[in-house]
């Protein structure tokens with residue numbers, strides 16, 4: 596392997612330590628302790644682990660946790676009612692509705708009911724609009740984590756050719772908007788993109804957010820490019836990303852591993868967003 600490894604673990608630990616220190620200072624200065632409410636509907640084991648990890652991370656940095664684990668047979672109305680209560684609760688600075696929800700619950704509609712001031716996942720239409728307009732707001736955690744990694748590893752974004760494979764509301768679109776805000780020249784690819792490998796080879800910064808194990812090959816990577824693999828795919832061979840790591844690491848200049856790259860950054864950004872939301876609710880604006 597010739598590429599430098601972009602290691603998300605120390606970077607995320609550093610972000611967490613910064614958030615913990617900021618919370619301590621905020622509370623010592625009379626600020627209300629930030630609180631994060633998680634809403635989990637059903638018993639999907641992966642979702643339950645994600646939510647537990649988020650609550651644990653909150654406790655470690657001094658964010659008060661409010662875990663709402665609802666049974667799988669909860670009705671849409673019950674979740675709507677809970678979100679309304681959390682929107683009105685001053686102790687709750689941020690609300691996280693764990694997706695996906697069970698099939699009879701419309702998770703995408705429920706997301707729109709979260710008070711944008713408490714939208715620490717950055718997924719409401721208001722947050723998406725603020726991002727698209729380049730206005731201050733709460734940014735989606737995984738995309739913010741991608742930018743955080745690129746910055747901490749001094750990757751030049753201004754004027755860079757950035758190619759994103761994937762256009763989801765959760766990852767691809769917000770990553771594109773954030774890179775545009777950093778003055779990169781951005782191309783967003785998807786399942787209908789022609790000559791995907793050739794488009795990827797143009798990239799100085801290549802972001803894979805596809806959900807297909809090892810789809811992006813080393814031969815798709817421009818020599819020296821930075822490769823960020825957002826993918827998390829559970830296969831018989833274990834956890835793999837959307838990039839074929841072994842071949843890509845021979846060509847790239849910098850590359851994230853899976854696991855241990857983007858993944859750890861997501862929770863760190865959630866903690867940062869919860870603090871930012873608490874401050875904004877107290878009238879302290881955060882850029």
Ligand code: NAP
Pocket residue numbers: 737760761762763764765766767784785786787788791804805806807825826827828837857858861
């Ligand atoms: P998604 O909603 O399924 O979106 C996948 C995107 O990839 C879509 O835009 C789709 O195009 C595109 N795509 C699918 N097949 C393609 C192909 N053959 N060629 C080109 N584009 C193709 O997935 P997501 O939610 O964005 O997640 C992407 C990956 O990131 C997943 O592995 C997920 O587990 C992972 N993830 C990781 C984190 C983290 O914390 N690290 C957080 C979120 C997600 P169309 O729009 O045309 O269908």
